[in-house]
Amino acid sequence: MKSLGLVFGAALAFATMAGAASAETRVTYKSAKSGSSYYQMGVELAEAMKAGTGGDISVTIEESQGSVQNVMEVRARGGDYVFTTPPALVGLAQEGRAMFEDRSVPAFDEIRALFPIPSLTMHFVMSEETGATKLADLEGTTILLGKGSFGATEGEKYLEMFGLSENVEIADVELSNAVSALKNGQIDGFVTAGSYPAPNVVEAAASTPVNVISMSEDQIEETGRTRLVIPAGTYSGQDEDIVTTSLPVAAFTTTKMDDETAYQLTKTYWEQKAKMSDTSPWWAGVTPELMANITTELHPGAARYYDEAGITAGGSGQ
Structure with a gap:
């Protein structure tokens, strides 16, 4: 009986640890070339997400060759994908114009905005x-x-x-x-x-x-x-x-991301922005007014945060 209790206890401990591990949400953030200011912003944002969520959200930074590549990868990425690009580029992708002519796919219509980053x-x-x-x-x-x-x-x-x-x-x-x-x-x-x-x-x-x-x-x-x-x-x-x-530049994901993750990402970003500004002043240039530059539909999870915070798509408090 004692050995059975030990086995049961070990199994319970393992299940508890597994549950704790599964509670961590992993996100891939694709921004720019390493060594660039926007790659550094990604590193700072990842640290802010870890601090702001107590480690519940873990952000991995991926190097990128540019905004067009970031948008194109939407076709093969899942619900953990966050990327940066000018909002105007998302519009071109969804309309199949300019560099996206004859390359438009239904996945582009599922792109949703999260928050602005420095322009x-x-x-x-x-x-x-x-x-x-x-x-x-x-x-x-x-x-x-x-x-x-x-x-x-x-x-x-x-x-x-x-x-x-x-x-x-x-x-x-x-x-x-x-x-x-x-x-x-x-x-x-x-x-x-x-x-x-x-x-x-x-x-x-x-x-x-x-x-x-x-x-x-x-x-x-x-x-x-x-x-x-x-x-x-x-x-x-x-x-x-x-x-x-x-x-203008913003962070985007797709409808594949669940609402709670999008909500926590957006909420934590704005709550940690002041601390990020203390380390890197470029974050101070991000204000709710920049929301006016985001023409892409908001992710429902992000929209929930903005409703709670009294921030409209026009960038001013409600």
């Missing part, structure tokens, strides 16, 4: 010596655009759009060398896109006097991008708000 924010960073305070002042300067990035493509588009492409020299320097090239006078300025405060802009502003250019309301409207204000004081020597353009 890709355009920065035109100019040496203070140039006296440049607006885009027109770039005429006659040497600018570093970089290659292959959103910032490089967008910067080139703006130069063409505002009649500057023939009057600005484009430096053949890697973006990773922008700060040193600016300090030693190789370039007059550089263009970069990243969540603010952008590390390379922080470094540049701390090492040499710079102006981060504001765009006019008409210019912003002409670009077709989302208006964003970088608050005064974000960068050294920046005494006024910077008005610029941005590309």
Whole structure:
């Protein structure tokens, strides 16, 4: 009888441990290339989820080659898949347009939004010596655009759009060398896109006097991008708000995710955001107002949280 009791006790302990293990919800978060700011955000978000749920939600970070790949993988992923991409890209996928032409599948219609993350924010960073305070002042300067990035493509588009492409020299320097090239006078300025405060802009502003250019309301409207204000004081020597353009980015999943997991992910994200901001200031740029940029249908679990929190899809409290 004693041995039978020991066997029963061991079985009960095993069942208890198995139940505890099964209580952990595992999520895969696919964001960007390792080494990028968005990959680092994913790492920070995973740590926040672990802390905020007491380990009940475990997030594994996966490297990605870009937002299009993230969307395409919806076709083969399950209910544990969370990914980041601009909301506009989800719209293109669901409509079968642009890079998703002839590649649209029913799975795209099941994509649902969770929460916004820091936006890709355009920065035109100019040496203070140039006296440049607006885009027109770039005429006659040497600018570093970089290659292959959103910032490089967008910067080139703006130069063409505002009649500057023939009057600005484009430096053949890697973006990773922008700060040193600016300090030693190789370039007059550089263009970069990243969540603010952008590390390379922080470094540049701390090492040499710079102006981060504001765009006019008409210019912003002409670009077709989302208006964003970088608050005064974000960068050294920046005494006024910077008005610029941005590309909103958000976290998504699909209807395969259960409502409770989507609810806990969304709730924990917003509850941990302040702590994340203390470590990495780019999280401070995420506010309920960014919900206005999410055009994709919310996951029912996420919608439940926003209803409880009094946050509307328009980004303001109810």
